[in-house]
Amino acid sequence: MEESDYIWMDDEIVGWNEAKVHVLSHALHYGTAVFEGIRAYEADNSSIVFRLEDHIERLLNSAKIMGFEPDYSKRKLVSAVEEIILENSLTSCYIRPLIFKGYGEIGLNPSKVPLKTMIAAWPWETYLGEESLSEGVDIKTSSWKRHHPNIMPTKAKASGNYVNSVLAKREAVKNGYSEALMLNPEGKVAEGSGENFFMVRNGKLITPPKTSVLEGITRDSIIEIAEDKGMEVEEKDITRDQVYTAEEAFFCGTAAEVTPIRSVDGRKISKSIGETTEEIQNKFMDIVKGRDREYQKWLKEVEE
Numbered sequence: 001m002e003e004s005d006y007i008w009m010d011d012e013i014v015g016w017n018e019a020k021v022h023v024l025s026h027a028l029h030y031g032t033a034v035f036e037g038i039r040a041y042e043a044d045n046s047s048i049v050f051r052l053e054d055h056i057e058r059l060l061n062s063a064k065i066m067g068f069e070p071d072y073s074k075r076k077l078v079s080a081v082e083e084i085i086l087e088n089s090l091t092s093c094y095i096r097p098l099i100f101k102g103y104g105e106i107g108l109n110p111s112k113v114p115l116k117t118m119i120a121a122w123p124w125e126t127y128l129g130e131e132s133l134s135e136g137v138d139i140k141t142s143s144w145k146r147h148h149p150n151i152m153p154t155k156a157k158a159s160g161n162y163v164n165s166v167l168a169k170r171e172a173v174k175n176g177y178s179e180a181l182m183l184n185p186e187g188k189v190a191e192g193s194g195e196n197f198f199m200v201r202n203g204k205l206i207t208p209p210k211t212s213v214l215e216g217i218t219r220d221s222i223i224e225i226a227e228d229k230g231m232e233v234e235e236k237d238i239t240r241d242q243v244y245t246a247e248e249a250f251f252c253g254t255a256a257e258v259t260p261i262r263s264v265d266g267r268k269i270s271k272s273i274g275e276t277t278e279e280i281q282n283k284f285m286d287i288v289k290g291r292d293r294e295y296q297k298w299l300k301e302v303e304e
């Protein structure tokens, strides 16, 4: 990864290499942490953070689901994100806030373990490979299912949940694919290891309901953008064989942005990027980069 200079740790700015924790930190042993992924884009003389408040709100909701009592307010965390971008003189970057159970006691009840908060930011280019945004990716249905909401809190961006994503991702990559398509416990399409899923079938945009997927902020943005463009959007169950006969498919997420899916389980979906996917990708990139101000409400400009 491309390092930057500083990391925000509990209201202090520390050097990148000094941002350390104890090996007996609770989160390291039990996955007791919640995080966010946020992107900022370079615009004229400034950096634009996309849906910053919504990401911080989801972070605090993830903490609430985990039973954590965060030390910082939404307002404080929003300004800490701005601070760490400026401290590092970054414009285009990926921002990773993490609230975690630190060092105190080992054992499953973390109630006496101190809660720690950190925010890092660094440059992060395309998520699924250099040409993925224009050429699309080949993906495979995973043998690992997504969590049932009564097994893991799928609405929390909780670190422990991601063991499941890591297993799926490694399986996909080992078999020569860029990403995994994960089904929910009922066998319906859920999401990628770190992205939400959309397809175009019979001219309509379709995405799985939120039951066992993360309530993606990019997913939400795309639904709004598509509906404003007059497209029909449906949130409904999808079976894997319906994906095989889709006209187009794509993944979306903060890291993945809008990544076209070229094939699923060896079945070709579209040549590279499909027409509708391209229209949505272009609009999304124009918005996040501040070239299109129609959705100004989602943009937070960070300037000295």
Ligand code: PPE
Residues within 6 Å of the ligand: 036, 037, 038, 165, 191, 192, 193, 194, 195, 196, 213, 214, 215, 216, 217, 218, 219, 252, 253, 254, 255, 256
């Ligand atoms: N589903 C999952 C499981 C997920 O991790 C993400 C984000 C999404 C959907 C899309 O959510 P949103 O970013 O709000 O549109 N995954 C983050 C972490 C990626 C990583 O590898 O780390 C991200 O995109 O930042």
